[in-house]
Amino acid sequence: xxxxxxxxxxxxxxxxxxxxxxxxxxxAVSKMGISPDDVSRSDLPEIARNISTVLRIFLGSEAAxxxxxxxxxxxxxx
Amino acid sequence: xxxxxxxxxxxxxxxxxxxxxxxIYCAFHPGxxxxxxxxxxxxxxxxxxxxxxxxxxxxxxxxxxxxxxGETGSGTWTMLAWTSHLxxxxxxxxxxxxxxxxxxxxxxxxxxxxxxPATFRVFLCIALYRMCRAYRETGxxxxxxxxxxxxxxxxxxxAIVLIVFRDTLFLYWSxxxxxxxxxxxxxxxxxxxxFLLYPAVFFLSLTMFRYSVQMGGGLVARAWxxxxxxxxxxxxxxxxxxLGYDTLGPNLSIYFDNFIVLCxxxxxxxxxxxxxxxxxLKHDRHGNVG
Numbered sequence: 001x002x003x004x005x006x007x008x009x010x011x012x013x014x015x016x017x018x019x020x021x022x023x024x025x026x027x028a029v030s031k032m033g034i035s036p037d038d039v040s041r042s043d044l045p046e047i048a049r050n051i052s053t054v055l056r057i058f059l060g061s062e063a064a065x066x067x068x069x070x071x072x073x074x075x076x077x078x
Numbered sequence: 079x080x081x082x083x084x085x086x087x088x089x090x091x092x093x094x095x096x097x098x099x100x101x102i103y104c105a106f107h108p109g110x111x112x113x114x115x116x117x118x119x120x121x122x123x124x125x126x127x128x129x130x131x132x133x134x135x136x137x138x139x140x141x142x143x144x145x146x147x148g149e150t151g152s153g154t155w156t157m158l159a160w161t162s163h164l165x166x167x168x169x170x171x172x173x174x175x176x177x178x179x180x181x182x183x184x185x186x187x188x189x190x191x192x193x194x195p196a197t198f199r200v201f202l203c204i205a206l207y208r209m210c211r212a213y214r215e216t217g218x219x220x221x222x223x224x225x226x227x228x229x230x231x232x233x234x235x236x237a238i239v240l241i242v243f244r245d246t247l248f249l250y251w252s253x254x255x256x257x258x259x260x261x262x263x264x265x266x267x268x269x270x271x272x273f274l275l276y277p278a279v280f281f282l283s284l285t286m287f288r289y290s291v292q293m294g295g296g297l298v299a300r301a302w303x304x305x306x307x308x309x310x311x312x313x314x315x316x317x318x319x320x321l322g323y324d325t326l327g328p329n330l331s332i333y334f335d336n337f338i339v340l341c342x343x344x345x346x347x348x349x350x351x352x353x354x355x356x357x358x359l360k361h362d363r364h365g366n367v368g
Contacts, residue, residue, distance in 0.1 A: 016293065016296045016297075017293030017299045018295055019294025020218060020293040020296065020298075020299075023219065027217060054216045056149060057150060057151065057216055058298045060145035060151055060357045061146040061149065062146075062357070063356070
């Protein structure tokens with residue numbers, strides 16, 4: 001898992017758990033058709049959109065929207 | 079630790095400490111009669127119902143409001159919030175006759191004390207089923223293990239044991255209350271209905287507990303894990319009563335079983351507190367990394 005994915009997982013983990021966060025991000029990336037190693041900062045907004053369904057189930061719409069925004073705007077050294 | 083969680087923790091600790099002190103007091107006063115011990119045991123359950131269960135009601139409503147109407151979380155937390163009144167009131171109504179002399183309505187109260195929590199458990203099953211289904215629909219590979227099915231079958235057997243020991247359990251729930259023949263039959267029917275619910279409650283609670291473990295920590299896992307823990311402890315409580323109450327009487331509750339009840343109620347009350355914390359909107363100033 002590269003730095004971008006790791007940052008997204010770290011951000012989600014306190015609320016939805018590390019394993020759920022990891023699976024959700026990996027699933028989101030696979031939907032995008034790219035390799036986990038090739039995920040870049042510019043992919044984060046789409047990853048955020050792809051995990052929105054999962055976040056809504058666990059956290060509700062408002063918290064999910066905020067987390068999506070957080071993920072989309074994460075700053076990562078690449 | 080957030081303030082509500084901390085406060086609830088102190089409430090549970092205070093109730094637990096009071097129960098420990100009570101147990102020590104009873105140990106040093108062997109002359110207490112069975113009626114007096116029954117009053118003490120019943121009072122402990124009423125105390126738990128009054129101090130711990132209202133947290134479930136209040137925070138389940140709060141948790142439901144964190145979800146949009148139509149979302150599974152909204153429906154399930156709302157359902158638990160409204161039906162939690164039945165659980166709380168059922169405990170008070172059911173155990174009060176063991177504490178106070180209430181006359182001919184005692185039998186009705188004790189029967190209601192069976193049926194009201196049973197109704198809560200029916201809705202708990204619906205809530206757990208809906209959440210488990212929502213978990214699976216995420217596509218994140220939540221699943222039961224083989225051992226879980228074995229345990230669920232074992233609890234099915236326990237339910238049969240409870241039905242066999244229904245007279246012992248009748249003694250426990252009807253302590254210090256007067257029962258006529260009709261009321262006795264109605265009470266046994268209510269108890270049997272409760273026992274038949276246990277396997278369903280246990281299976282769905284175990285499923286949710288397993289999914290919570292598979293989440294790998296986090297506040298949501300603690301929320302639903304807490305609710306599930308109640309469902310796992312409830313049959314255990316009845317099982318211990320069935321096996322030991324005949325021999326040990328109210329001492330079993332004072333020294334051991336009421337602590338299981340406290341754990342079960344506490345787990346249930348902490349659930350929505352964790353969910354509210356998980357769904358809380360927070361501007362994370364440290365979200366930017368790198």
